[in-house]
Amino acid sequence: MSALQGVLATAVADHLAARARWRAAELVFWGAALASVFLLPGKHLILAEIAILALFALSLDLILGYAGIVSLGHAAFFGFGAYAAGLLAKHALITEPVLGLLAAGLLAALLGFACAFLVLRGSDLTRLMVTLGVAMMLRELANRLDKLTGGADGLQGITMAPVLGRFSFDITGHTAYVYALAVLFVLFVVARRIVHSPFGLSLMSIRGNPLRAGALGVPVNARLVAIYTVAAGYAGVAGALLTQTTAFCSLDVLSFDRSADLLLVLIIGGTGYLYGGLIGAVVFKLLQDALATLTPQYWQFWIGLILVIIVLVGRERMSGWWHAAVAQGARRLGLRERP
Amino acid sequence: MLTILFDGIAYGMLLFVLASGLAVTMGLMNLINLAHGAFAMAGGYVAVALVNKAGWPFAAGLLAAFVVPALLGALMERTLYRHVYAKPHLDQVLFTIGLAFMAVAAVDFAMGTQQVFVQLPRALEGQIDLGGVGIGRYRLLIIILCGLITVALQYALARTLFGARLRAAVDDARTARGLGINVSAVFALTFAVGSGLAGLGGALGAEILGLDPHFPLKFMIYFLIVVAVGGTSSITGPFIAALLLGIGDVAGKYYAPQFGAFAIYTIMIVVLIVRPQGLFTRVAGK
Numbered sequence: 124m125s126a127l128q129g130v131l132a133t134a135v136a137d138h139l140a141a142r143a144r145w146r147a148a149e150l151v152f153w154g155a156a157l158a159s160v161f162l163l164p165g166k167h168l169i170l171a172e173i174a175i176l177a178l179f180a181l182s183l184d185l186i187l188g189y190a191g192i193v194s195l196g197h198a199a200f201f202g203f204g205a206y207a208a209g210l211l212a213k214h215a216l217i218t219e220p221v222l223g224l225l226a227a228g229l230l231a232a233l234l235g236f237a238c239a240f241l242v243l244r245g246s247d248l249t250r251l252m253v254t255l256g257v258a259m260m261l262r263e264l265a266n267r268l269d270k271l272t273g274g275a276d277g278l279q280g281i282t283m284a285p286v287l288g289r290f291s292f293d294i295t296g297h298t299a300y301v302y303a304l305a306v307l308f309v310l311f312v313v314a315r316r317i318v319h320s321p322f323g324l325s326l327m328s329i330r331g332n333p334l335r336a337g338a339l340g341v342p343v344n345a346r347l348v349a350i351y352t353v354a355a356g357y358a359g360v361a362g363a364l365l366t367q368t369t370a371f372c373s374l375d376v377l378s379f380d381r382s383a384d385l386l387l388v389l390i391i392g393g394t395g396y397l398y399g400g401l402i403g404a405v406v407f408k409l410l411q412d413a414l415a416t417l418t419p420q421y422w423q424f425w426i427g428l429i430l431v432i433i434v435l436v437g438r439e440r441m442s443g444w445w446h447a448a449v450a451q452g453a454r455r456l457g458l459r460e461r462p
Numbered sequence: 463m464l465t466i467l468f469d470g471i472a473y474g475m476l477l478f479v480l481a482s483g484l485a486v487t488m489g490l491m492n493l494i495n496l497a498h499g500a501f502a503m504a505g506g507y508v509a510v511a512l513v514n515k516a517g518w519p520f521a522a523g524l525l526a527a528f529v530v531p532a533l534l535g536a537l538m539e540r541t542l543y544r545h546v547y548a549k550p551h552l553d554q555v556l557f558t559i560g561l562a563f564m565a566v567a568a569v570d571f572a573m574g575t576q577q578v579f580v581q582l583p584r585a586l587e588g589q590i591d592l593g594g595v596g597i598g599r600y601r602l603l604i605i606i607l608c609g610l611i612t613v614a615l616q617y618a619l620a621r622t623l624f625g626a627r628l629r630a631a632v633d634d635a636r637t638a639r640g641l642g643i644n645v646s647a648v649f650a651l652t653f654a655v656g657s658g659l660a661g662l663g664g665a666l667g668a669e670i671l672g673l674d675p676h677f678p679l680k681f682m683i684y685f686l687i688v689v690a691v692g693g694t695s696s697i698t699g700p701f702i703a704a705l706l707l708g709i710g711d712v713a714g715k716y717y718a719p720q721f722g723a724f725a726i727y728t729i730m731i732v733v734l735i736v737r738p739q740g741l742f743t744r745v746a747g748k
Contacts, residue, residue: 241731241734241735246738248551251494252687255686256687256727256734259723260727260728267724387556421570424563424568427559427567428564430563433560435546435557
């Protein structure tokens with residue numbers, strides 16, 4: 124009996140290890156990201172934005188792609204982190220960016236932990252309402268507490284110390300991009316570790332069928348609370364990065380549009396394999412940039428049109444075309460494990 | 463004090479008419495439609511265009527504000543929405559947010575970003591004095607109109623053959639089809655009426671809520687609150703929720719303006735925690 128268990132345990136461990144192995148295409152992806160630091164010095168401002176959006180999308184992927192929680196208010200944690208980092212820096216409590224990032228992430232995670240219990244209850248509709256409501260509430264709060272947050276004018280007068288005491292932020296966005304990319308990479312590796320762990324597997328079983336997962340002995344609620352907390356922390360770090368790299372923070376970080384755009388980012392890249400948010404962020408920002416130069420005021424129209432088309436064509440069928448190109452290729456190269 | 467109550471009731475009734483279409487599509491047809499406010503906005507702008515620019519009488523403008531969004535709703539239902547009924551909620555959310563974004567940008571393009579108002583006839587301006595309570599004539603009109611609509615809706619859903627067909631189609635579409643009910647026509651008509659009511663509400667409410675291209679997103683949360691807090695199993699639940707929301711919002715803005723809409727969101731979240739299926743649901747929903 125115990126021998127059998129031993130064999131089983133080794134087999135499971137081997138399987139998990141095989142799933143978690145770094146694949147060639149992943150190295151290519153990160154290699155390209157690293158190369159962009161040196162090859163595209165003129166594009167660092169937008170690249171920094173992409174890295175931040177990618178981290179934010181990665182955070183949503185953790186709860187939507189892996190745990191199946193639909194959220195319309197993920198900007199709540201992004202904005203909370205953004206304001207936390209901004210306020211800490213403005214009042215000279217923590218001016219060192221990395222420490223500020225940690226603090227903002229922790230605070231956002233605490234908020235996420237508290238909100239997780241609300242999100243556990245009810246159907247998709249209730250979840251949508253609660254996530255949306257929390258984000259709107261925070262936005263209203265930030266708007267009303269204008270003595271603290273600057274209200275509609277935004278939080279001004281943030282001065283960040285150099286990163287790690289050595290690299291100060293510059294106008295070309297060079298430090299900002301390297302900093303954001305480094306944070307994205309570290310947190311990505313952590314997320315990768317999380318989803319490939321038995322914990323991550325249990326999340327996917329919950330997404331597949333919560334009742335059955337519960338019957339198999341998975342503590343469904345505890346797992347959901349845990350991943351929601353982690354994702355909130357990630358979103359908080361992303362928000363803090365935005366504040367730190369732009370030295371500014373406005374009500375916009377908590378807006379509904381930000382949550383909605385984020386869904387689009389993740390849907391473009393595909394959910395449930397971590398790279399979706401990253402690829403989606405690149406595509407979305409380039410798209411936004413192109414559309415904004417084309418029709419500065421009305422690019423939202425095209426974003427809406429893309430959403431409608433994606434749904435009408437069918438995300439499933441899209442994976443027949445777009446993912447056939449991306450994921451199939453990625454699968455062949457080993458970026459994404461075979462189903 | 464009574465004036466605030468009165469204003470709150472008018473506001474709440476307005477919210478109910480605006481959201482009633484959503485209550486039906488979301489509650490009965492199980493479709494999360496975040497673009498509902500776009501139909502309300504369409505109605506508002508139709509009224510603005512006809513009354514202010516073309517010089518139509520106010521009542522005719524209101525009628526057009528019902529008819530045009532209803533036709534638009536029917537068209538959209540037949541061509542677009544019917545494809546997403548069976549899709550997961552995430553797809554419905556993405557799809558309807560997309561529609562809302564498109565509507566916002568399109569109206570922005572066509573009508574400009576500034577806030578617009580519908581010109582009221584002289585007879586509806588000002589207040590009348592009822593036993594020391596100042597009552598806005600226009601708000602009185604809103605209460606009467608919306609009250610009539612509510613009664614008509616309740617009657618249509620509970621007492622008419624169409625209402626019975628709709629409820630049957632919702633309970634079990636396949637069996638209803640087997641009984642010879644044209645389910646997709648019933649859904650299309652329901653959707654159209656809901657959109658038309660939203661349009662009417664948008665036109666009526668332009669004076670009170672304000673009308674600009676961001677209307678669908680700005681008031682989306684209010685519509686959702688009405689439906690989610692009221693529960694989606696009946697029409698009376700959303701009605702009571704809309705009244706409470708209206709009175710609470712007006713009173714909150716008057717007595718504690720520094721909190722603004724904050725109290726509303728808090729109450730909604732608390733209600734949803736305590737009663738995830740809504741306040742006025744008798745049995746747990748499907």
